[in-house]
Every structure is written in structure tokens, then in C-alpha cells.
Amino acid sequence: MDTLILLTLLVVVFALAFDFINGFHDTANAIATSVSTRALPPKTAVIMAAIMNFVGAITFTGVAKAITKDIVDPFALQNGTLVILAALIAAIAWNLITWYFGIPSSSSHAIIGSIAGAAIAAAGFGILNYEGFIKILQALLLSPFIAIAVGFLMMSLFKVIFKGFNLYKTNKGFRTVQIGTAALQAFTHGTNDAQKAMGIITMALIAAGMQSDDEVQEWVRFACALAMGLGTSIGGYKIIKTVGGKIMKIRPVNGVAADLSSASIIFGATLIHLPVSTTHVISSAIMGVGAAQRVKGVKWGVARKIVLTWIITLPISATLAGLIYLLLNLFV
Template sequence: MDTILILTILVVICALAFDFINGFHDTANAIATSVSTRALSPRRAIILAAVMNFIGAITFTGVAKTITKDIVDPFALENGSLVILAALVAAIIWNLLTWYYGIPSSSSHALIGSIAGAAISAAGIGILNYSGFIKILQALLISPFIALAAGFIMMSLFGLIFKNTNLYKTNKGFRIFQIFTAALQSFTHGTNDAQKAMGIITMALIAANYHSSDDIPLWVRISAALAMGIGTSIGGWKIIKTVGGKIMKIRPVNGAAADLSSAIIIFGATLIHLPVSTTHVISSAIMGVGSAQRVKGVKWGVAGKIVLTWVITLPITALLAAVVYQLLNLIF
């Protein structure tokens, strides 16, 4: 086998590994509130999330096409397979580190930062597609603030609508409603996050001249969806504990408000073909919900650590990917 074919196979394997890790890393966010309020047992929540993630992943391809062509033009990329492999290795390393320490960092930031860093390391800063890259960065940066506001508004509305309702009955009703919101949250996660690995694989196929357009092959869609579904079934208990309990004390009404508002934001981004961080959106929605009830009820120290991780992910993964690219370049 020639070097390009070997690299392409390695890219496919690493992209599916990235989606698998994303499954137990990021999907934990989607079911964290329903598990913490005991609306669903961990086992049922994980099975529900795995199924809904798979369905969401094979339903849409718009975000995958954005990843394929809007950061770097794959048709103009020399050593494209090596660049993409370096990006995936760096993103996987960062995801595993943050998962190990239970920090809900963004797989989206990790992947996009890694692609940019590896590409710049290979061909200089001019290789970036500035308009597309800035558009993606804007979506990643603005979406948490929108989610914060949406969570605040959603919780305020719930507070007005149910202010005269018996607390026990309200919590019981919202616990049932959370089964629906957890399913919706997992579906929207699949429509956005699983797309990123699809885009990466398609980008590698184009760079290696095995594919001639930004259309996502069916086998890529199914394999990426399966990888994320299997990863989800493994679960991510460390992330669930952070998102589901360490930001604020979550009751069923809080969980439903956070799930519903964040699912709307994520699905809205999917419809306009923009990748967003489900981690950022869900965590921000929880902060917004907590602020609507009682600002002091939010553990802003934990929230601050999460925000710090968001800020440092892009530059660290870009630098890491640049180093990994140079190391791989020596090998290949």
C-alpha cells in the first residue's frame, strides 16, 4: 500500500475514534440533567442518548460540509492526509485529558483548533479560509451567550407559568417531561457533533483524491453515527457529575428548562450549517437557568473553570496539532 492510502486509513480510524470519544465525552452533557434529577437511570439515559444520537447523526449533513471546506480548502492542501491525521491526534489527546479530569471542554473547539494549527504548521497561515474560519469561530463564541440568555428566559417563563402549582406535582411532571427533553437534546447533539467527524473523513478523502465533492458518502455518515452511538453507550460519568451537579443544584424544572433551551440553540445551528459546542451551549443554559432562580445559587467558581477551559482549548490544541504534524512529517 502507498503512503497516501495508509494515511487515509489512519485518518478514518482516528476520526471514528474521535467520534467514539465524543460519544462518552460530549453526550454526557446531553443526559447530565436528566440523570442528576433521577428522571432517568444512568443506563436508560445512556441507551436513549445512543439511539437518538445515531438518528440525529444520519439525518443531516450540512455541518459536515462546513467542516469539510470552510476551515481549510481540502483541494488546495498539500500533505492533506497528514494534516488531518495530526489534527485528529491532537484533538483526541485533549479530549482524553479533559475527560480524565472531568472537565466538560469542547470537542468542537478541540477539533477546529487542531485543524487550523496543523494546516498552519504545514503551509503557513495563508492556508486558512478566513471567511469560513471566522464564521465558525463566531458561532462557537456567540452560541454560549445565546444559550445563557435562552436558559434565563426559559426558566423565567416556567417560573411564571407554574408559580401557583403544587411543587411536588410540578417536579413529578417535569421529571416525566425530562425524558422527552433528554431525547431531544441527544438528537440535536447527533445532528451537530457527529457531523464533525463526517466532515473530517470527507476532507481526507478529497485530499487523497478518493472523493471529488463535499457531498458526504453514505458509508461515512453511517460509520460516524455508529461510532458516536457506541461511545455514548459507554457513558461519561465524570462529565455527568460536573454538568449535572457541580454548576448548580438541579431540580426537574431546572433540567427541563436547560435541556429545552439548549436543544433549540443546537438544532438552530444545525439548520444553518454551523458547528457549535454542545458542551458550551448546555453548560451556559444551566448557568442561565440558575441565574433566573438565584444568581448566588450558581457555583460560579466551577463555572469559571469551565469557561477557562473553553478559552484555552483553541490555542492549546492548535499548538499541539502543529507539533504533532511536524513529528508525523518526520515519520512519513
Template sequence: MDTLLVLTILIVIFALAFDFINGFHDTANSIATAVSTKALTPRRAIILAATMNFVGAMTFTGVAKTITKDIVDPFTLENGSVVILAALIAGITWNLITWYYGIPSSSSHAIIGSIAGAAIAAAGFEALNFQGFLKILQALILSPILAFTVGFIVYSIFKVVFKNNNLPKTNKRFRYIQVATAALQSYTHGTNDAQKAMGIITMALIANGYTDSTDIQTWVQVSCALAMGLGTAVGGWKIIKTVGGKIMKIRPINGVAADLTGASVIFGATAIGLPVSTTHVISSSILGVGSAHRLKGVKWGTAQRMLITWVITLPISATLAAITYYILNIFF
């Protein structure tokens, strides 16, 4: 069998595996608040998230096009197949390590760092599309700051509006609302995260000469959406435990404020075609809500460990990808 075809098949398999792992790694964040407040049982939350992730993944392709062309140029990428395969292996490895230890790290940082690291190993820093790459980095950095700020404002408004309400009754009502906000957040997760694998597969198809367009083919979109949905069905309980309980004690009214914040920031990024980290956005939303609720109620030690993981993910995944590229280059 032709080596190029073998590499393309391997890339598709690993890209779908990345999406599957992303499903149980990152989707846990989108339903963590609803599970922790018992608005949804774990089983119902997983079914809801899997369904909404699939629907979200089938709705947009703008982020996929950004991944395809804005980190590196797939039309001129040197040894493109090996670069992309190395990036996927590195991204999957880091995702599994952080999932095993229950750390809500960023799949977005992992795969973007991995693509950059493998491309640099193949052709030096000039392989990067610096304008597009910096635009993506800005979105990854600014989105959690925006989520923290919006979360703080939204919950501050909630406190004023509902200050005279009976707290138990208010939380009971918000528990019903939280079902809808969890669904919305899962939908927005699908609109952004599932598209990263779509972009990677399209990048490989271009680099290997199977297409000359950055448009996302239907089979690519459907297969990535299915992989994300199936991954979500597996669940990610270790990360749910961290996001849903180790940042702050979440009540339904806190959960709704955090869900609305996270969904609005993620969907805003999707609308303008920018990949963001759903992990960063959702966790930062909870931190913002927690700070507005009671500053001392936030477990800042957990937040600090999460922040450290966020910072180190990109350089570690880039290094892993570069090493993987050199190893794969021996065989291909």
C-alpha cells in the same frame, strides 16, 4: 501498500475514534440533567442517548460540509493527509485529558483548533480559509451567550406560569417531561457533533484524490453515526457529575428549561450548517436557568473553571496539532 492509502485508512480510524470519544465525552452533557434529577437511571439514559445520537447523526450533513471546506480548502491543502491525521491525534489527546479530569471542555473547539494549527504548521496562515474559519469561530462564541440568555428567559417564563403550583407535584410532572427533553437534546447533539468526523473524513478523501465532491458518502455517515452511538453507550460519568451537579442543584423543572434551551440552540445551528460546542451550549443553558432561578445558587467557581478551559482549548489544541504535524512529517 501505497503511503497515501495507508494515511487515508489511518485518518478514517482516528476520525471514528474521535467520534467514539466525543460520544462518551460530550454526550454526557445531554443527559446529565436527567440523570441528576433521577428522571432517568444512568443505564436508561445511556441507551436513550446512544439511540437518539445515532438517529440525529443520520439526519443531517450540513455541518459536515462546513467542516470539510470552511476551515481549509481540501482541494489545495498542502500535505493534506498528514495535516488531518495530526489534527485528529491532537483533538483526541485533548479530549482524553479533559475527560480524565472530568472537565466539560469542547470537542468542537479541540478539533477545529487542531485542524487550523496543523494547517498553519504545514503551509502558514494563508492555508486557512479565513472567511469560513471566522464564521465558525463566531458561532462557537455566540452560541453559549445565546444559550445563557434563552435559558434565563425560558426559566423566567416557567417561574411566572407555575408560580402558584404545588412545587413537589410540578417537579414530579416535569420529571416525566424531562425524559422527552433529554431525548431531544441527545438527538440534536447527534445532528451537530457526529458530523464533524464526517467532514474530516470527507476532507481527507478529497485531499487524497478519492473524491472530488464535498457530499458526504453514505458509508461515512453510517460509520460516524455508529461510532458516536457506541461512544455514548460507554458513558462519561465524570462529566455528568460536573454538569449535573457542580454548576447548580438541578430540579426537574430546571432540567426541562435547560434541555429545551440547549436543544433549540444546537438544532438552530445545525439547520444553518454551523458547528457549535454542545458542551458550551448545554452548560451555558444550565447557567442561564440557574441565574434566573437563584443567582446565589449557581456555583460560579465551577463556571469559572469551565470558562477557562473553553478559552484555552482552541490555542492548546492548535499547538498540539502543530507539534504533532512536525513529528508525523518526519515519517511521512
């Protein structure tokens, strides 16, 4: 029992650490366009994103419940707390590696792949809740393509609406609007991303026999929202450079189009209780906006590198989590 309590405490600590790292790792996604167009200075943008992330994180719990029960059944998982601890260590390691190299990788892919990999290492492929797991994978895989399409359509619409407007005045107006769209972006980021840590802690509490349903406790909601907000306040300036400048040259009108496109998709996913990668959605929306502006203006080489990271994150994090579980299992 002492070991079980200790493992559960470690899961809570590592889940909050994951949320904290997720905050500074993904801050760039919410504010990259507003910083790159100079609508907001970096420090102001980061503080605003931290506040809006916290507000968004504490408002919803549907995605947390999906993480709790849709990947594996926490009530049927043997050594559940050890499985979740291994998954968190793997996801944190991958997040830190990609952050160090300035690659906008997906925290969502990392944690979902890690949970699946650690659970398979512990109990075989039969432990996966295939219906729920496939639904989550579909959301993760389809959302970037939807974001490209919505970004393309949004920018095409803006081009028609503002065709005869003075370019200088239009950019100045959109730069002001970007303050609002960046805040909206950060809020929607919080509604989806922070809930993943909430779901993981709830999953661990169930596996440890300390909770009998999938309701997210108030202290879990507050702790995860706070960790996400504090992490966001640190910021991820390396990734801001990649998302905000290396995919395409962003003007204020492009930033507003990208922000509105990605925020609508992320919030839509939150409302139907599906986790999506905010990194994927935002980067893809920027690509769609860029393609509508000028296909050759998108730096597709950088985009290909980002897409490659998206593809490899799930299998790498799953394999890493499986190996970490087997290693931990030798000692615990």
C-alpha cells in the same frame, strides 16, 4: 501511493475513534440534567442517548460540509492527509485529558483548533479560509452567550407560568417531561457533533484525490453515526457529575428549561450548517437557568473553571496539532 492510502485509512480510523470518544465524552451533556434529577437512571439515560445520538447523526450533513471546506480548502492543502491525521491525534489527546479530569471541554473547539493548527504548520497562515473560519469561530463564541440568555428567559417564563402550582406535583410532572427533553437533547447532539467526523473523513478523501466534491458518502454517514452511538453507550459519568450537579442544584423544572434552551440552539445551528460546541451550549444554558432561579445558587467558581477550559482549548489544541504535524512530517 501506498503511503497515501495508508494515511487515508489511518485518518478514517482516527476520525471514527474521535467520534467514539466524542460520544462518551459528550454523553453527559445530553443526559446530565435528567440523571441528576433522577428522572432517568444512568444506564437507561445512556442507552436512550446512544440511540437518539445515532438517529440524529445519520439525519443531516450540512455541518459536515462546513467542516470539510470552511476551515481550509482541502483541494489546495499539500500533505492534506498528514495534516488531518495530526489534527485528529491532537484533538483525541485533548479530549482524553479533559475526560480523565472530568472537565466538560469542547470536542468542537478541539477539532477545529487542531485542523487550523496543523494546516498552519504545513502551509502557513495563508492556507486558512478566513471567511469560513471566522464564521465558525463566531458560532462557537456566541452560542454560549445565547444559551445563557435563552436559559434565563426560559426559566423566567416557567416561574411565571407555574407560580401558583403545587411544588411537589410540578416537580413530578417535569420529571416525566425530562425523559422527552433528554431524548431531544441527545438527538440534537447527534445532528451537530457526529457531523464533524463526517466532514473530516470527507476532507481526507478529497485531499487524497479519492473524491472530487464535498458530498458526504453514505458509508461515512453510517460509520460516524455508529461510532458516535457506540461511544455514547459507554457514557461519561465523571462529566455527568460536573454538568449535572456542580454548576447548580438542578430540580426537574430547571432540567426541562435547560434541555429545551440548549436543544433549540444546537438544532438551530445544525439547520444553518454551523458547528457549535454542545458542551458549551448545554453548560451555559444551565448557568442561565440557575441565574434566573437564584444568582447565588450558581456555583460560579466551577463555571469559571469550565469557561477557562473553553478559552484554552483552541490555542492548546492548535499548538499541539502543529507540533504533531511537524513530528509526523519528519518520518513520513
